[in-house]
Amino acid sequence: MNESPILVQNVSRSYDKKPVIKNLSFSVESGSIYGFLGRNGSGKTTTLRMLVGLIKPHAGTVRIMGNDPFFIGAEERQWLGYMSEKATIPGTTRVGSALKLGRDLYPTWDPALADALLAKYDLSLKKRFSTLSQGQQRLVGFIMAIAPRPKVLLLDEPAANLDVVARREILDDILELIRDCGCTVIFSTHILSDVERVADQIGVLAQGNLRVSESLDSLKDSIRQVRFFGFQNGIPKDDIPESFRTVRGRDDVTLTLRTSSLTTPETLAQRWACQHETRALSLEDIFIELSRN
Amino acid sequence: MNKTKQFWTLVKFQFLANPAIWFMAAALITPNFVTSSMKYTSLDLLLGTSNLFLVFIFGMWMLFPEAMQRNPAATGLSPTEFLLTRAVDRCMLNRARVVVFYVLLLIIPIGMWIYSFGHPDVQVFAFKKNEQELILSRFPGSALIVNEKTRMADFVSIPGGNSLIKLWILSAYLLFALSLQVLALLVQGLKHRSMILWTLYIVILMSMMGMPFLGILANATNQISGMESMFLIFTAHQTIWWLAVLAGFVLCQIWCERRFVNMEQ
Numbered sequence: 337m338n339e340s341p342i343l344v345q346n347v348s349r350s351y352d353k354k355p356v357i358k359n360l361s362f363s364v365e366s367g368s369i370y371g372f373l374g375r376n377g378s379g380k381t382t383t384l385r386m387l388v389g390l391i392k393p394h395a396g397t398v399r400i401m402g403n404d405p406f407f408i409g410a411e412e413r414q415w416l417g418y419m420s421e422k423a424t425i426p427g428t429t430r431v432g433s434a435l436k437l438g439r440d441l442y443p444t445w446d447p448a449l450a451d452a453l454l455a456k457y458d459l460s461l462k463k464r465f466s467t468l469s470q471g472q473q474r475l476v477g478f479i480m481a482i483a484p485r486p487k488v489l490l491l492d493e494p495a496a497n498l499d500v501v502a503r504r505e506i507l508d509d510i511l512e513l514i515r516d517c518g519c520t521v522i523f524s525t526h527i528l529s530d531v532e533r534v535a536d537q538i539g540v541l542a543q544g545n546l547r548v549s550e551s552l553d554s555l556k557d558s559i560r561q562v563r564f565f566g567f568q569n570g571i572p573k574d575d576i577p578e579s580f581r582t583v584r585g586r587d588d589v590t591l592t593l594r595t596s597s598l599t600t601p602e603t604l605a606q607r608w609a610c611q612h613e614t615r616a617l618s619l620e621d622i623f624i625e626l627s628r629n
Numbered sequence: 630m631n632k633t634k635q636f637w638t639l640v641k642f643q644f645l646a647n648p649a650i651w652f653m654a655a656a657l658i659t660p661n662f663v664t665s666s667m668k669y670t671s672l673d674l675l676l677g678t679s680n681l682f683l684v685f686i687f688g689m690w691m692l693f694p695e696a697m698q699r700n701p702a703a704t705g706l707s708p709t710e711f712l713l714t715r716a717v718d719r720c721m722l723n724r725a726r727v728v729v730f731y732v733l734l735l736i737i738p739i740g741m742w743i744y745s746f747g748h749p750d751v752q753v754f755a756f757k758k759n760e761q762e763l764i765l766s767r768f769p770g771s772a773l774i775v776n777e778k779t780r781m782a783d784f785v786s787i788p789g790g791n792s793l794i795k796l797w798i799l800s801a802y803l804l805f806a807l808s809l810q811v812l813a814l815l816v817q818g819l820k821h822r823s824m825i826l827w828t829l830y831i832v833i834l835m836s837m838m839g840m841p842f843l844g845i846l847a848n849a850t851n852q853i854s855g856m857e858s859m860f861l862i863f864t865a866h867q868t869i870w871w872l873a874v875l876a877g878f879v880l881c882q883i884w885c886e887r888r889f890v891n892m893e894q
Binding site for chain 2: 352388389390391392409410411413414416418420424425426428429433437438440441442480484
């Protein structure tokens with residue numbers, strides 16, 4: 337049986353006894369792009385740090401290409417590309433030294449790809465990191481992550497601090513990499529247009545819980561906002577556990593529901609003796625609905 | 630990838646990552662060579678070295694940049710997160726760091742020791758009778774020097790004493806570095822690790838500044854200071870001392886590597 341290259345099962349993780357990730361489970365199929373959405377502090381970076389083996393889960397299992405990432409060695413890491421959300425390369429290091437480190441450590445390092453990307457992003461090998469803008473530092477980080485042509489690529493907020501052109505170019509490069517070598521990518525972001533552009537699958541993380549994990553099309557098709565109004569017996573007080581979000585107005589109730597959920601808008605309207613109207617949501621609306629406390 | 634190549638790649642990267650630290654090491658070693666006089670007013674002062682706080686600075690920069698700085702990438706020599714997420718073995722990263730750390734650290738005392746071959750003897754002020762007797766009995770060839778003006782014998786010459794003192798300092802650097810390595814790995818997982826390490830740094834700095842007072846205190850009470858006693862034990866049992874230091878170093882490295890490999894970042 338072929339295991340998914342990225343597998344997260346029932347993972348929980350806390351910091352100082354405060355739960356950050358709660359019973360998280362998802363997998364990413366080979367050759368696909370998984371967009372990991374969530375607000376700041378929702379647990380995206382913690383999840384990626386577990387996937388790259390910087391920290392261990394307190395419960396559950398994390399697997400990259402079938403291995404526990406915390407214990408993999410240089411051999412297995414050759415297939416794992418990672419770009420951190422923060423600047424991790426010393427400011428005094430020259431771009432050329434960082435790339436040389438990559439070239440020396442990875443037998444699969446593609447110098448032509450690295451050179452092409454350097455030229456494309458107009459980066460000089462002689463510059464030190466401290467003299468680069470935050471966006472340029474991220475671009476070097478991105479080159480370091482993809483030039484070894486990894487099989488699994490983990491990108492933590494790759495487009496943060498980038499101008500719109502560089503952001504678009506990075507996304508194009510990710511797509512090209514997948515076309516070339518069938519790389520599996522997971523990238524975290526809160527920029528929805530990036531996700532819509534490249535992701536096959538989407539996971540929305542809110543307060544450490546994975547609210548949804550499915551394909552973009554399926555997500556857009558299956559989540560609806562339903563407004564109930566014209567109640568004959570007053571506003572109902574009962575909770576609907578299947579609703580992602582419930583907003584009670586003065587004379588209406590709005591629920592965010594899955595169309596496939598057992599409690600359909602029709603049965604609810606019948607139970608509450610009211611009328612209802614259904615509205616399709618954009619990805620941004622869905623994200624906001626799922627992410628709000 | 631070949632482990633040896635991986636090791637040297639990491640060593641090379643860390644050596645080149647922050648060239649400023651080499652200038653700093655050079656700047657700090659230079660004053661140790663400038664003194665031409667081999668006549669000192671206190672053995673206590675000779676045995677202590679204010680440069681011990683460098684062990685702490687180098688140690689933190691090299692081994693635990695994340696523990697001391699909010700943005701380790703800004704000044705850190707060996708960024709853990711960046712290197713651990715490349716195609717490296719955790720144990721190789723630890724070894725490469727330790728090598729760079731000890732090379733940086735030991736350049737100073739080894740340089741001082743080699744320099745002392747040119748000026749191996751030393752004359753130290755020792756006015757206490759018991760101190761003079763102890764030195765004369767422990768160091769073959771040592772002799773009292775009579776002051777022509779005062780007609781008093783208050784200096785003792787120790788043949789090869791300068792080299793011995795430099796070796797003592799070298800062992801002090803090593804023992805201090807080993808203690809630091811263990812301590813820093815012990816506090817690494819703690820929430821207030823930065824605060825603990827900064828407090829320790831200040832305590833070390835204050836101790837260095839307070840060291841001369843211990844000698845003054847010992848003089849006032851007409852006793853041999855603790856530092857002098859330790860030095861005499863060191864000179865009497867050098868082989869055992871160095872074997873113990875070596876064994877401690879090896880055991881410490883084994884323990885530290887195991888802990889580092891299983892440590893979260």
